[in-house]
Amino acid sequence: MLSGYEIAHGLIGGIFVGLVYALLSAGFSLTWGVTRVINLAHAAFALIGSYITLTLLELAGVDPLISILFIVPVLFILGLGMHYFMIKPTAKRTKDITSASMVLSFGLYMIVENLLVVIFKSDDRVLHSRYSDLSFHIGPISVAMTSVTSLAIAVVSLGVIYFFLNRTYTGKAVRAVWQDMDGAMLSGINVESVTAITYGLSLASAGVAGLCLVLMYSVTPYIAFSWLIYIFLIAIMGGLGSIVGVTVGGLIVGLIVSLGSVFIPFAYINLVLFVLLIVVLIVKPTGLFRR
Amino acid sequence: MLEGKNITKRFGGLCALSDLSFKVEKNEIVGLIGPNGSGKTTLFNVISGLYKPDEGSLFLKETNITKCKPYEIAKMGLGRTFQIVQPFEEMTLLENVAIGALYASGEQNIKRAKEKAMEILQFVKLKHNPLHLASELALPDRKRLEVARALAIDPDIILLDEVFAGLNETEVNEAIDLIFRMREVKGITVFMVEHVLSAIMKTCSRVIVLDYGQKLAEGTPREVSQNARVIEAYLGGTVCSN
Amino acid sequence: MMDMRNLNMLKKTIPWVIIVLLAVFPLLSPDIFFLSIGVILFMYIALGSSWNIIGGYAGYLSFGHAAFLGIGAYVVALMLINYGISPFITCLLGGLLAALFAWIVGFPVLRLKGPYFSLATLCLGLAVPVIVINLPASIYGGATGLFMPLLPVDIFVNRTIFYEIMLALAVVTTLISRWILQSKFGLGLKSIRENESTAETIGINSTRLKTMAFVLSAFLVGIIGGIYAYYRTYIHPTTVFDTNLSIQIVLMALFGGATTWQGPVIGAAILVIIDQVLITAFPGAPAEISRLVYGLILVLVIMFMPHGIMHYILNWLKSRQLEAEDQEVQKSC
Numbered sequence: 001m002l003s004g005y006e007i008a009h010g011l012i013g014g015i016f017v018g019l020v021y022a023l024l025s026a027g028f029s030l031t032w033g034v035t036r037v038i039n040l041a042h043a044a045f046a047l048i049g050s051y052i053t054l055t056l057l058e059l060a061g062v063d064p065l066i067s068i069l070f071i072v073p074v075l076f077i078l079g080l081g082m083h084y085f086m087i088k089p090t091a092k093r094t095k096d097i098t099s100a101s102m103v104l105s106f107g108l109y110m111i112v113e114n115l116l117v118v119i120f121k122s123d124d125r126v127l128h129s130r131y132s133d134l135s136f137h138i139g140p141i142s143v144a145m146t147s148v149t150s151l152a153i154a155v156v157s158l159g160v161i162y163f164f165l166n167r168t169y170t171g172k173a174v175r176a177v178w179q180d181m182d183g184a185m186l187s188g189i190n191v192e193s194v195t196a197i198t199y200g201l202s203l204a205s206a207g208v209a210g211l212c213l214v215l216m217y218s219v220t221p222y223i224a225f226s227w228l229i230y231i232f233l234i235a236i237m238g239g240l241g242s243i244v245g246v247t248v249g250g251l252i253v254g255l256i257v258s259l260g261s262v263f264i265p266f267a268y269i270n271l272v273l274f275v276l277l278i279v280v281l282i283v284k285p286t287g288l289f290r291r
Numbered sequence: 292m293l294e295g296k297n298i299t300k301r302f303g304g305l306c307a308l309s310d311l312s313f314k315v316e317k318n319e320i321v322g323l324i325g326p327n328g329s330g331k332t333t334l335f336n337v338i339s340g341l342y343k344p345d346e347g348s349l350f351l352k353e354t355n356i357t358k359c360k361p362y363e364i365a366k367m368g369l370g371r372t373f374q375i376v377q378p379f380e381e382m383t384l385l386e387n388v389a390i391g392a393l394y395a396s397g398e399q400n401i402k403r404a405k406e407k408a409m410e411i412l413q414f415v416k417l418k419h420n421p422l423h424l425a426s427e428l429a430l431p432d433r434k435r436l437e438v439a440r441a442l443a444i445d446p447d448i449i450l451l452d453e454v455f456a457g458l459n460e461t462e463v464n465e466a467i468d469l470i471f472r473m474r475e476v477k478g479i480t481v482f483m484v485e486h487v488l489s490a491i492m493k494t495c496s497r498v499i500v501l502d503y504g505q506k507l508a509e510g511t512p513r514e515v516s517q518n519a520r521v522i523e524a525y526l527g528g529t530v531c532s533n
Numbered sequence: 534m535m536d537m538r539n540l541n542m543l544k545k546t547i548p549w550v551i552i553v554l555l556a557v558f559p560l561l562s563p564d565i566f567f568l569s570i571g572v573i574l575f576m577y578i579a580l581g582s583s584w585n586i587i588g589g590y591a592g593y594l595s596f597g598h599a600a601f602l603g604i605g606a607y608v609v610a611l612m613l614i615n616y617g618i619s620p621f622i623t624c625l626l627g628g629l630l631a632a633l634f635a636w637i638v639g640f641p642v643l644r645l646k647g648p649y650f651s652l653a654t655l656c657l658g659l660a661v662p663v664i665v666i667n668l669p670a671s672i673y674g675g676a677t678g679l680f681m682p683l684l685p686v687d688i689f690v691n692r693t694i695f696y697e698i699m700l701a702l703a704v705v706t707t708l709i710s711r712w713i714l715q716s717k718f719g720l721g722l723k724s725i726r727e728n729e730s731t732a733e734t735i736g737i738n739s740t741r742l743k744t745m746a747f748v749l750s751a752f753l754v755g756i757i758g759g760i761y762a763y764y765r766t767y768i769h770p771t772t773v774f775d776t777n778l779s780i781q782i783v784l785m786a787l788f789g790g791a792t793t794w795q796g797p798v799i800g801a802a803i804l805v806i807i808d809q810v811l812i813t814a815f816p817g818a819p820a821e822i823s824r825l826v827y828g829l830i831l832v833l834v835i836m837f838m839p840h841g842i843m844h845y846i847l848n849w850l851k852s853r854q855l856e857a858e859d860q861e862v863q864k865s866c
Contacts (some may be wrong), residue, residue, distance in 0.1 A: 038648050086836060094839035098648050099594055103787050104835045106780060110828030114821040225776075229659065232652050268667065274660040281653050282641050339734050361733035371734055379727035381792065382720075390724050393717045395736025401717055422855060444736050 009141055010259040016147045018254020020216070022247045023154040024209035024227060025234035026161055027202030033241025034178040034198045037087055037101040043227035044112035045075060045203045049210025050219045051116060054125055064129050064215060065149070071207040079203035082108070083196045109224070116221035126218045150212035157208050161201065162243045174198050178241045229270070233277050292317045292448050292480050293338070293369075298347035300330075300337055300504075307333040308344070308504040315448065318474060320481040322491045322512070325501035326524055331484040332374055334501070335450050338482075339371045340364040352447065365395045370441030371450035374484070376433045378440070380426035387425050387436055388412060391443030408443060414476075415439045415469060431462045438469065442477070449473065451483040455490050463487065467494055488516070500524070555700055559693040568692040574805045575699035576761060581786045581797025582706040583753035587746040588783065589791030590719055592726030593643070594651045596779050597658030601631035601751040603774035605758025607665065610679045610768050620681075621698075624759030631755025632748045643743045646729070655776070662774035678769030681762070695764045702760065703798075706753050711794040722746055723792075788834055790841025799843055 028042040049071045056062035056070060090104055091097045127146075134145035165171040173194045176184040185191050213219065213227070234253050238245030253273065260269040293315040300308040308330045315321045323331050336342045338349060340361035348357040356364050370391075379387050388408035389401070398404045412421055417435040419428060425436060434454055441449055451470070455463050467490060473479045485491050491498060491512055498515045500507040502524045508515050515521055559568060580598070587593050605627030612623040642653045666676050684691050713719040721742045724732040729739050762768045781804075789800025807830060811823030838845055 032648075038651075086832065090836050090839050093837070096839075099592075099787070100835055100839035102594070102648070102651065103784055104832055104839075106784065107828045107831030107835065110824055111832065114825035114828065117821040118819075118825070229656075232655070236649070236652065265667070268663070271660050271663045274656040274663075277656050278641060278653050281645055281649050341730055341734070360738070361730070362736050362738045365734055365736040373731065377728050377731045379724050379731075381727060382723055386720060386723075390720050390732075390737070391735040394721060399717070401715075401720075404717075420855060420859065422858075440735060 014255035014258030018251040019154045020212045022250025027205040029235040040105040041109040043224035046206040046210035049207030050214035075203040075207035076200035079199035083199040146215040150215045294350040322495035322498040329501040330504040368447035370446035372437040374452040378425035385421040395444030448480040455487040575703040577801035578703040579706045582710040590722040595654040597654030599779040600661040601754040602758035604631040605755035606762030606773040609759035620763040627759035628752040628755035632752035635751030662770035790843030793843040796843040
């Protein structure tokens, strides 16, 4: 018999996971929306964030919260590099950058994944930080401090991205390029640098999401693929390039995963998600929260 | 030949076409003019089946085609070109034209379809090597190719969407000649959207004027050009006359 | 003129000579290792050529073709285990069921365009093994997988049989793919890839053509899957419905050039050989090194040749030929 306790636990867990997945998907959705590039390596970059956190803590005892200061610039630069050295030269040679980008980024995904295996071996890694043994109580339900921390990071990061896109000049330029590339070019926006910034932002947010995920779960270099599935679901449900949409999409996926595991075997949850995705794609391919 | 009755098409809250009725008789050359955004291309998209009208009905050769798919309408003998030319760039000129012959005019043999495509390419006076890719063509030749592709389906009526736009005077005259030859040699009825008014004056026997998705006026080019309401609508918009 | 004809003759004969040489290769009693590579190579060529019908010609990049492969594999395994019918017969049934499945799922997914189609097929490829794993284990083998009895011959003969069958499948699928590209069907698919709504306005029933291409592609992949299952003798949902396999097929076809019939052949050949060379080049090194280099090669090739290798070779050949023709025309004027 299901108790209210289990359901409440599932609900809270779903919200926590959902928002972290939303952060993970935000950058993917942004690069797809702005540059028509499907970055299959997105989750692999998140994993770089996870491993930076692990390494800094184990080697230098750096608090996971402090490691954000390392992750953001490192992944931002990787994002710029990806744009200038991979996407831009490829886009010059094809009209169909979307198809090309899928193969291109799959190659990149293989490179990152196997580099991580070479450096860190393929064992399960768990982060033991000062948050690991603490927990937090909401009524009778206890929530691990690690989850609370990653929730906080995810919410703040999503807020920062939202603020950037809606309140700053560069952010508005990103949105303008996403809505109408030619129009943006005509109105004097430097599409080139705006796209580069989008990549930087995209990978930086992925890295931070990787930090959140390693706070909550163990990781291996091979886990990126299963994250990728959630990213697809959330980005498509949310509608491309919409932070609000991605957040709602993340919550939906998080709640389905978390509440679903109360009711049905875990294997079927993915099935539910896939069917849901196909239904969403057919009914409203522009995402549930866009126009 | 082609008839629309009380056609309405909405996009969201916007009425792109409202309660529009029109008729094109066999062997006519009818012009469709109007300011930008008056619904000309929308009407062509509705006629060729790319959009479904919200209300009203369409008849092609007395058959109701309101609910037909674009390919069914094409097979019934309606060809069209696009305002923004859309050749199949990664295919040769010959293939571009042969496809229409293969799929709409019932030709099964690929060799015969290509022979037919060669004839049509000559008919539209496209002199570029037919084995080259369409992506190599410049605009005037792209327009010729687009007309050739539409002709390959053996149409009874052809919708031309701004074929003169972007052409110089010689090229416009060649295009006008082509339109007359389509009618005289192949017996094709022509329904054309045009901005170049001088060309309309030379080619069309009748002109329909659209404004805000409604029919503003209809008549011979001379009558229409002297119609006060038309002049008013155009003064509000932009008139391009080369 | 004589040169030209000789050249064409040569171009036509060389592939057949290569095929015959490959077919008689087992007579040299080579190491089994080479036969195994042959089986994998021919399988990928066959899979790539089949995938290309929908993915390359029509431009509908399916990332879920392992679903069809897995269906073929399971049909063959179940028919052999339960009724003792030879896989060489039941692989056709596997193909038919894969085709039926493609026809049914084609209704919704073929309405999607571009990356949305790709993602929907990817999810489909992930969903099917979940269903299979959770079917009753007594009939379907469930999570433990299915074992098939071996062919009652020694290992060398066994490998040779599968080598020859896969070679035949590779040749047949490539011929089908080549024939389609030059047919009315192929021209229609290409026009869908170029611009689907324009294609409709010149009489092309795009839904019908896409469905035909998808179903035919699934049928061929289902047959290959059936043979592959018998070759492996043990199948499990995670091996025959492997999403990595789906992605490999796409990569090989795009790498070689998905708009051409030669693309999947070249792509599969190069990538399988690179894979093997990398494994043998770093004998002591872990597999991740070779996978890393493999990823690097993919990135570099797509960066510099986003349309695949064959596309550039063919365009180069064609432009040379056209130049020569243009010159001749000028001379005669």
